[in-house]
Amino acid sequence: MIFANPEWLFALLLLPVLAAYHFRYIRRGREGTLSFSQVTVLQKSGNGLRAKLHVALPFIQLFALGLFIIALARPQEENVVVERETEGIDIVLVIDISSSMLAEDLRPNRFIAVKDVAQQFVRRRTNDRIGLVVFARESLTLVPPTLDHRLIHNQLDIMDIGIVRDGTAIGMGVATAVNRLRDSSAATRVIILLTDGENNSGEIDPVTSAETARTMGMRLYTIGASGEGSAPYPVDDPVFGRRYFSIPIEINEPMLTQMAEMTGGRYFRARDNRELERVYSEIDALEKTPFTENIFTDVQDRYLLFLYPGLLLFVISFLLKQSWLRAGIQ
Amino acid sequence: MSAREMLKKVRYLEIRTKGLVNNLFSGEYHSAFKGRGMAFSEVRPYQYGDDIRQIDWNVTARSQQPFIKLFEEEREQTVMIAVDVSGSGQFGSFDQRKQDLNAELAAVFAFSAIKNNDKVGLILFTDEVEQVIPPRKGRKHVLRLIREIFSVKPARKGTSVREALGYVNRMLKRRSIVVCISDMQDANYEKTCKMTARKHDLIMLCVDDVLEYELPNLGLVPLKDPETGQILMVDTSDASVREEFASERKKNQMQLADFLLKNKIDHVFLKTNASYVQPLSSMLRSRVQHV
Numbered sequence: 001m002i003f004a005n006p007e008w009l010f011a012l013l014l015l016p017v018l019a020a021y022h023f024r025y026i027r028r029g030r031e032g033t034l035s036f037s038q039v040t041v042l043q044k045s046g047n048g049l050r051a052k053l054h055v056a057l058p059f060i061q062l063f064a065l066g067l068f069i070i071a072l073a074r075p076q077e078e079n080v081v082v083e084r085e086t087e088g089i090d091i092v093l094v095i096d097i098s099s100s101m102l103a104e105d106l107r108p109n110r111f112i113a114v115k116d117v118a119q120q121f122v123r124r125r126t127n128d129r130i131g132l133v134v135f136a137r138e139s140l141t142l143v144p145p146t147l148d149h150r151l152i153h154n155q156l157d158i159m160d161i162g163i164v165r166d167g168t169a170i171g172m173g174v175a176t177a178v179n180r181l182r183d184s185s186a187a188t189r190v191i192i193l194l195t196d197g198e199n200n201s202g203e204i205d206p207v208t209s210a211e212t213a214r215t216m217g218m219r220l221y222t223i224g225a226s227g228e229g230s231a232p233y234p235v236d237d238p239v240f241g242r243r244y245f246s247i248p249i250e251i252n253e254p255m256l257t258q259m260a261e262m263t264g265g266r267y268f269r270a271r272d273n274r275e276l277e278r279v280y281s282e283i284d285a286l287e288k289t290p291f292t293e294n295i296f297t298d299v300q301d302r303y304l305l306f307l308y309p310g311l312l313l314f315v316i317s318f319l320l321k322q323s324w325l326r327a328g329i330q
Numbered sequence: 331m332s333a334r335e336m337l338k339k340v341r342y343l344e345i346r347t348k349g350l351v352n353n354l355f356s357g358e359y360h361s362a363f364k365g366r367g368m369a370f371s372e373v374r375p376y377q378y379g380d381d382i383r384q385i386d387w388n389v390t391a392r393s394q395q396p397f398i399k400l401f402e403e404e405r406e407q408t409v410m411i412a413v414d415v416s417g418s419g420q421f422g423s424f425d426q427r428k429q430d431l432n433a434e435l436a437a438v439f440a441f442s443a444i445k446n447n448d449k450v451g452l453i454l455f456t457d458e459v460e461q462v463i464p465p466r467k468g469r470k471h472v473l474r475l476i477r478e479i480f481s482v483k484p485a486r487k488g489t490s491v492r493e494a495l496g497y498v499n500r501m502l503k504r505r506s507i508v509v510c511i512s513d514m515q516d517a518n519y520e521k522t523c524k525m526t527a528r529k530h531d532l533i534m535l536c537v538d539d540v541l542e543y544e545l546p547n548l549g550l551v552p553l554k555d556p557e558t559g560q561i562l563m564v565d566t567s568d569a570s571v572r573e574e575f576a577s578e579r580k581k582n583q584m585q586l587a588d589f590l591l592k593n594k595i596d597h598v599f600l601k602t603n604a605s606y607v608q609p610l611s612s613m614l615r616s617r618v619q620h621v
Binding site: 032033034035036037038039040041042043044045046047048049050051052054055325326327328 | 417418420421428513515539541542545548549550551552553554555556557558560561562563564565566567568570571574575577578579582
């Protein structure tokens with residue numbers, strides 16, 4: 001509550017003066033009194049409700065006057081409305097959890113690197129709904145698109161290779177993501193697919209799934225996370241301990257590129273950790289949500305809040321003084 | 331009030347009370363206030379009808395004729411009249427204010443006193459003693475007393491019966507008759523009152539107005555206390571206010587009557603709208619019985 005003309009508030013100082021004046025006026029009995037010798041007894045036995053109200057009347061009027069003065073000072077309410085338009089976008093991270101993700105061409109291995117980078121990515125997208133889909137031979141929705149980012153963090157933490165049968169069904173992963181985003185009303189829907197291999201299982205062809213994504217109006221970013229040539233792959237031998245085999249890298253880059261470009265997205269290749277991080281921040285930059293912040297200062301006059309009760313009190317006290325609380329000998 | 335008006339008023343009061351003093355109260359007053367001792371007056375021959383107990387045997391033996399010895403009670407008492415001239419005396423609902431009744435009562439007692447050869451003094455009091463006129467005899471003196479009652483301009487407005495009676499106690503050494511005329515709008519007078527009653531013949535005349543017991547329905551009126559100057563708005567149209575007031579007043583009066591009865595102080599409650607003759611004379615008569 002602010003006052004447009006606060007100097008009027010000084011007039012409130014008049015009220016005690018008026019009250020004091022009124023008190024003196026009463027005490028001197030200028031209004032004309034009856035002499036009665038038992039006033040002390042009456043004071044003890046009570047002088048009646050009407051008399052008490054009558055005495056209160058001038059103070060009610062003074063109160064009303066105070067309300068008028070406050071109304072004159074023009075009280076206003078300032079309402080600052082910050083309208084922030086965040087066009088929330090829906091993102092589904094599709095992450096490959098086939099056994100080949102254990103290869104250690106990214107440090108410490110592909111899977112953990114992806115986990116870390118995905119965590120960071122989620123942390124940066126505060127206003128977006130994010131979902132999490134993992135796939136190997138089959139695909140599985142870990143988290144449907146949600147604003148509860150803690151849940152996603154938790155799920156990213158506990159997600160592990162081997163929760164589904166091994167294989168790489170890229171099409172299934174993308175299709176599940178598409179399915180999850182189908183009912184979303186967000187203007188922008190994005191699928192970020194991360195894989196390290198070639199599609200080798202699943203009922204849906206990756207390109208077909210990209211096709212459905214396009215018809216649904218979703219954008220698909222594809223990331224190929226693997227080095228060049230071959231990658232060291234750990235094998236735990238019960239006899240000789242952990243040994244590393246070199247496995248060849250099979251990644252169908254043309255297909256991934258096609259999938260991305262069909263839907264207006266992009267294909268990225270992440271050959272090491274740094275590249276992977278860059279890829280995600282690039283996607284983050286590409287999917288910048290435009291948001292507008294409008295600050296409205298809404299000033300509303302609130303003097304009626306004081307004027308009406310004041311007026312009401314004044315009229316009521318005036319009417320009462322003339323009728324029910326009329327003093328004098330009848 | 332001009333001197334002429336005042337004289338007229340005093341005169342009127344004298345005439346008004348004369349009949350009363352000469353006829354109604356003469357005997358009652360005389361017997362109500364008996365003197366203390368008996369003084370020898372004369373010895374005269376016995377006549378038929380005289381009380382044989384009064385025969386003085388010594389004189390009878392000497393003169394061989396029956397003689398009786400007569401005593402006269404010691405008259406010439408002092409009557410001190412204490413009149414309350416506080417602000418509340420200005421109140422009165424019918425044709426008389428309390429002050430007027432006070433003056434009339436004082437006049438009745440003063441005239442009765444001089445008729446019985448007593449000395450009369452006057453004390454006018456508010457919450458302090460305003461004026462004191464020492465006891466003297468004579469009709470002129472009484473007229474002066476009455477004039478003083480009418481002309482006094484009290485400096486203060488409250489009521490203190492204690493002050494007045496305390497003053498009387500200090501002033502009068504001999505046992506006297508003290509008549510206190512007041513509306514008893516006071517407190518803390520009990521102790522002094524008892525002391526006065528022990529030392530003197532105290533008679534309390536409590537003067538009230540009928541409206542001081544029953545509030546009339548006047549609507550919402552500002553009432554001003556003449557003693558304290560306090561102004562209070564009172565809703566007299568509220569029946570419960572009137573009832574509360576009446577019961578409070580009745581309670582106060584009961585307390586006062588209780589106190590006076592318990593201490594065997596003769597008292598009369600008088601109202602401005604009623605005649606005081608009957609209550610006064612019955613009080614005097616009851617005194618004769620128990621003296």
